[in-house]
Amino acid sequence: MVEHTPSPSTRLVHGGRDPERYAGAVNPPPFRMSTALAPDFETFTRPNRKFEPDATAYGRFGTPTHRELEKLLTELEGGTDTVLLPSGLSAITTALFAVLESGDELLMTDSVYGPTRYFCETVLARMGITTTYVAPTLTPEELAAKVGPATKALFLESPGSMSFEVQDVPALTGTAHDHGLTVLMDNTWATPLYFKPLAHGVDLSIQAGTKYIVGHADAMLGAVVANNAWARPLRERMYQMGNIAGSEETYLALRGIRTLDIRLPKHWESSVLVAKWLETRPEVAQVLHPALPSHPQHAIWARDFAGASGLFAFVLAEPQDKAGLAAMVDDLAYFGLGSSWGGFESLIVPGYPAPGRSVSALPGPGPLVRLHIGLEDPDDLIADLGAGLDRLPASGR
């Protein structure tokens, strides 16, 4: 047989499954179990059995369904191990708990997903862990100047939630490691197909599988992929906290991920078409899509990312009140008003109230509007959005 490294799309189809083990089932079925019987006393009493590869010691430590998705994500991200959590946010909080202790300082990108910020400001603060926000466009020099004796970790999210700043991940991880920091990154936007955090120096790569991995807006899931240094501490923390993704959800993720490399290029292509059209509209001040040459960090995106997904935002040229935004969004035919993204359908989220920021300004002058471009015909989406922009009140323009 010719030596050949299969491409990610082939691995998405052939990885994370084993028909011979599962009665010929092409996709691993959802194993539903709490109790897992050990074959004998020796096995039952083996120390640390729950950490063995392919272990099924108890439902809370994962089933064969979990093991298959873990293996596939570990392979796609080039990590050592993956743990599966019940939501993207629980993946974020578990990873942070694995790294941080009382008295530590966390450097957090200011454009982080809102509930991550909320967790830092409530639970971490209560535990005596300080969060210091840094600009999403932080340079390595600025990062070095921020590191103090208690600084333990840097959390990146690229592009940033709602405002889509792209971060220079390889430069930042290099500086972070020079100062002994651990780097975590929320990689949900790009998925493991379009950005490889660990290859760019990140230690713990986080994925809200709820979005593109599941891909059909019908299940919640989170994943953390760890490098060699963090694989064991991460799994220990996950077991200590008692959180694990449901096997049904894990099965849905295994089912969804098979088509990731078909869906993502369509989201990417259609989102660029819609974004370019929005740039021609007088109601729009700026379009924030990393794949557009007009994006301030387009060059970093083009250097580091293999593609773009369907999520981006635009800034309205004029301030709008609630009534103005309602006029635009309420009668849209194809864009649903929904907080999530990554499913097959298009969504719109007007940033109202604006997401919280501590050290960096949101682009203006008008409100941000976030779009998820689904798998519909982009011409239909453009017609729908055009009618919505036409409905913006004249006084607000």
Ligand SMILES: Cc1ncc(COP(=O)(O)O)c(C=O)c1O
């Ligand atoms: C960038 C990002 N990270 C994490 C999450 C959290 O995922 P979940 O809703 O599965 O907890 C979201 C959800 O919208 C998100 O947009």
